[in-house]
Amino acid sequence: MVDQNVWGAEEIEAALARSGALLSGHFVLRSGLHSNRFFQCAMALRFPDIAEQLCRALRAKIAAMHLGSVDAVIAPALGGIVVGHEMARALGVMSVFAEKEGQTLAMRRFEIEPGKRYLVAEDVVTRGGRVQETIDLVVAGGGTVSAVAVLVDRSAGAARFDVPMVRLLKMAPEVWEPDVCPMCLAGDVAVHPGS
Secondary structure: OOOOOOOOHHHHHHHHHHHOOEEEEEEEOOOOOEEEEEEOHHHHHOOHHHHHHHHHHHHHHHHHOOOOOOOEEEEEOOOHHHHHHHHHHHHOOEEEEEEEEOOEEEOOOOOOOOOOEEEEEEEEEOOOHHHHHHHHHHHHOOOEEEEEEEEEEOOOOOOOOOOOEEEEEEOOOOEEOHHHOHHHHOOOOOEOOOO
């Protein structure tokens, strides 16, 4: 059954533009790469109605893949927490998150329940490091990851995992290593606006 209340591509793009989530300039991404475009998911997620609709659209894509049910959603902090919570609400399951402990992610507040099936949720993926760390935490705790769900995949298809990845939007902004970034070479200073 099709949920008539799920946004299509036009509504998604309009909401992202309206919220100020897509920026142009000179940015340092969390991966350390530089880019002339930046998707600041927090700008869209600050509006609960937009967050809910984006995650409903993502849930519809997951349902179309027939991946089976999940018992919980897990997200890497900080950027993925809102997406994880909204995905859990859309799926009617529990939401947990992993947090940084030093330079890596850890289960500080919650525990992975052995034998349970988890959906890993994230706002934006560039290289997929935090998502992979989250997958590893689930597996180490005896759980199973059924899929990864992201609002925006800006890896141009390079981020891959041992489970299916469902993406709401696929973006391929130009990215450069800092030492060959044309904006840096022109003397422009990069900013890190967050995630």
